[in-house]
Amino acid sequence: MTAAGTDERRTDTRQQIRAVALELFAEQGYEKTSLREIAERLGVTKAAVYYHYRTKEEILSSLLDEHLAGLDALVEWAEAQPPGRERRRAILQRYSEQLAAMADDGSQLIRFMQENQTSMKELGAAAGMRLRFERLGAMLVDPDASAADQLRGRLSLMALHFGTFARDVPGDPGERRTAALEVALELGGR
Amino acid sequence: MTAAGTDERRTDTRQQIRAVALELFAEQGYEKTSLREIAERLGVTKAAVYYHYRTKEEILSSLLDEHLAGLDALVEWAEAQPPGRERRRAILQRYSEQLAAMADDGSQLIRFMQENQTSMKELGAAAGMRLRFERLGAMLVDPDASAADQLRGRLSLMALHFGTFARDVPGDPGERRTAALEVALELGGR
């Protein structure tokens, strides 16, 4: 009973590569993390990693795909709503919940994207992710609004992201998330 | 009449390296920019670049140093003021002016720092820059304030930075700067 196309594996090396890679990418960045480093942590060689993923970029790509579906669902739902203040409010609200629902490695990934924007920009693997964020961002700012309001719209997304991975802001994660949503709503929900 | 310690040069290769490097770093990131790429644009070899700067990091370091003095002056002035809402307001006001006064490559550098946080983090060359931003950030948030207020304080700095290099926000640079200051003040000046 082999599941065609999906993951039917005897080893969990694939999964281990993903876990180690996410940790190292978030810690020291995409470019500074070498395949040898990932391989050595798992006790295999570089070429063994290459068996499971054809390129380094594909490892990152698979990490992003894990969260792309959720983001995509949000974007599509949002684009079906009538534009306006209420939609902006709802987007921020839902996205905040979605961020909260992501596992621990979800916030690692958000932080990685925030701190490696250049890598993400020319990586292609991240093109889908960036596209969704652009569509989300476009709905958070009225194109006819003032420059200040456009800035507020952009910052509202950043506020939510910051709330998920900021380590030097006091309070438990839930508290930070509530605070982030509060700030995001006052930036984007006027 | 040799100026001891300062730049007494017959060629401007050093300056050209800095200009090309800043452009490439901002465009494609620090790690993806190779010394050979910089050298070829100037019609010299990698080793020639290596003569003027002992490491790749030193090139970035020299670019950061250009703007470190101005930031340092702001931080020291600010730390001599009595803490409180008025100081936060004054810091944002002055920093906004300082950003506006920076040349075109100043905003390239700000954008670079924003988009290459991971490189900056482990680079050491940027340690001085990060230290100043931390001290500046510390004065923009009351440690006893709520989590929401701490977030607002952080975002106030980001608003100013965003206003200097955002290309998809409408209006001329002056207009964007005014808008950024307005948003920053409402975030950090309550």
Added chain:
DNA sequence: GTCTATACTGCGATAGAC
């Protein structure tokens, strides 16, 4: 003082043996 030639190590990536 400014640069070229050359070489070293480690990187991402590929080919082919087991």
Added chain:
DNA sequence: GTCTATCGCAGTATAGAC
């Protein structure tokens, strides 16, 4: 499924031409 061997390019480094 994992390995060894190898490739070209990266940053770094030194020797020496001019």
